[in-house]
Amino acid sequence: MSDKLEKPYNPQETEDRIYAAWEEGGHFKPENGPNTTGETFSMVLPPPNVTGVLHTGHAAMLAIQDILTRYHRMKGDKTLWLPGTDHAAIATQARVEKDLYKVEKKTRHDLGREEFLRRVEAFAQESHDTITGQIRKMGSSVDWSREAYTLDEKREQAVREAFKRMYDAELIYKGSRIVNWDPRLQTTVSDDEVERKEEKGTFYYLKYGPFTIGTARPETKFGDKYVVMHPQDDRYKEYKHKQEIELEWINGPITATIIKDEAVDMDFGTGVMTITPWHDATDFEIAERHGLDKEQVIDFNGKLLSIAGEEFEGLHIKKARPLIVEKLKEKGLVEKVDENYTHNIAVNSRGGELIEPQIKEQWFVNVNKPFVPPNSDTEVTLKQWMRNVVENGLIQIIPDRYEKVYFHWIDNLRDWCISRQIWYGHQIPVWYKDGEIYCGVEAPEGGGWEQDPDTLDTWFSSGLWTFSTLGWPEETEDLNLYHPTNVLETGYDILFFWIARMILMTGFLLGDIPFRTVYLHGMVRDEKGRKMSKSLGNATDPLDLIEKYGADALRFELIVGSPPGNDLNLTESRIKGYKHFANKVWNASRFVHMNTKYTDLKTEPKLLPQDKTYLKELDELTKDVTSEIEKFNLYLASEKLYHYFWHTFADNIIEETKERLYNGTDEEKLSAQWTLNKILTTNLILLHPFMPFVTEEVWGLLPNTDGMLIHTPWPDAR
């Protein structure tokens, strides 16, 4: 065995073998850990989308979570890190639709729901296999025996149960409201999935009777029969008490009603505007406030309706706009044109298509309706609940500056639109028959019932993740043992999408929190701090980096010098440096091995004062590293270990002991041997969460160690 300490360290030869030994030995299962403290420690893995492969951001997430997991396992907590993947509904469907069209020039409607879903599932399965392989490559010590999928049968049960309970409590309702409609994907998307993109366009000033109104979208103006002004705008005071005016509009004379509303920004444009309540959220709200008519102008495919007149009906808005502008000009209704107008347009962040607001009947979660949570007798709304649990410290967010961001988001939160007109996802557990409506976990008895064709927003099922994975709605032992989970570690970019929704769901369904601590990591960027993207060509595949430098080195790079919440610029030269470090660990171990292998070091010999000093420093290190990990300062813990190992242990202590090892008395020699072995083995333990592979490999090759390092107890800091 000991001949294996060859040089230099070869991660490629080592890592897969070590991982297999851990996995096959059942070492990731909480039941098999040392479990000496009587405490549990649990985390769920934020399930990666089955839309492709993992990126370096995932790698960072895996590294951080694995460090916490290994630390707690070694410390003696009954430790569960539960893995899984996310069906990602719209993202996955869009991906498959894109491929389908590219390769076969077909749409999902050409295939039909059943066949199309078969294709998506095949794709998801393939993605799943790739992803779980990558998770293994990173060294993640997840309990594969508990692996879950957001769209598997058990999770389906949880989703239906959750839906039914919320429906019965009237927290889920069906209503006609303005939603974000994606005409290409033919589905709604939630407010958080809409992204604002800057676009250069043209701004038209139109003559609207005595007023001038501005618009970037002339094609929506056909039905505009309300003109809105600010009630305090003195420029238009002559109209303050006037209700109606006659004017010439695109398709002839109309009667317009003058509305006064404070939503108008007096400083923008001319301070007067017309509204299109069917296709704009702000306009919709104004119309609601004043009880105005709402008329649809654009259909769900982006084509103009009959309100546009025979001339334009059926035309797609893209084609119609120049024609409409032409007509407006002919009629003398265009007063001014601003060609250099930049504004933000709404696009679907899951597919990049323009969003057209529409009024549509959809399912919503009411965030303002009071309910009584389980285990409680006071009423709260979901909004209040989400705020309370963070405000009163039940949930701690690291870094804490994100608490402010979280509160701000809650303050702006509107009812959550949860229905999607796509096929891949959890179909809504509601059935209809002759005007009757039934909501249940199972389909109703008897024939003639038709299930709602819509599916649920992917975040609805992810919101249940901390407990649906543990067996809920059944009262399982896992649920009792591991919920609430201790830590939820994820990127700050999904604070709203996911964290907030988990808090919401867990609050209503369990009257509890899903986790005690939220650890947010930053975005992984390229060396120059640019976002990694396929189009820039700067996206790095973690597998390539592992191949080149080893998973230990990559993990170290993702941890050292990267405090919670800070973006990290991934630098290859630094990864190389950490590969050197792994090699340093290897070589220092070789040295200790060579000089101790024939010596029995089971009992502590009489130690020289110098060695006692070294061991005292070692205790300091242990104390420091432990406390930094407890405080989630992994970046400091790893840096301290790096420095101690290289510049204290290797550069000083080893150098100093050489003289004694080669020329000292037996007593001096034995003291040095024992000390070196002690320092090395302690460092291997402390380093193991950060660099699991090289440390486990070395541990197995040293003669004075027992068992596997993964289950070796964490040292007490005296």
Added chain:
RNA sequence: GCGCGCGUAGCUCAGCUGGUUAGAGCGUUGCAUUGACAUUGCAGAGGUCCCUGGUUCGAAUCCAGGCGUGCGCACCA
């Protein structure tokens, strides 16, 4: 408009609750090394710690203002 972050060596970045000669990786200069390691060691060069003012015995670190830069949210008729 509201909020948040960052500005430290040529480059990319650490520096916790203020305390001695300010650190890392890579790069760079010189020397050394045949017995853990050239994936090495030692030594060196290189910094007005963005600017101004304040608090303090003492500030890269705390406070205020400014400049630069990045991000989130809202609005965008």
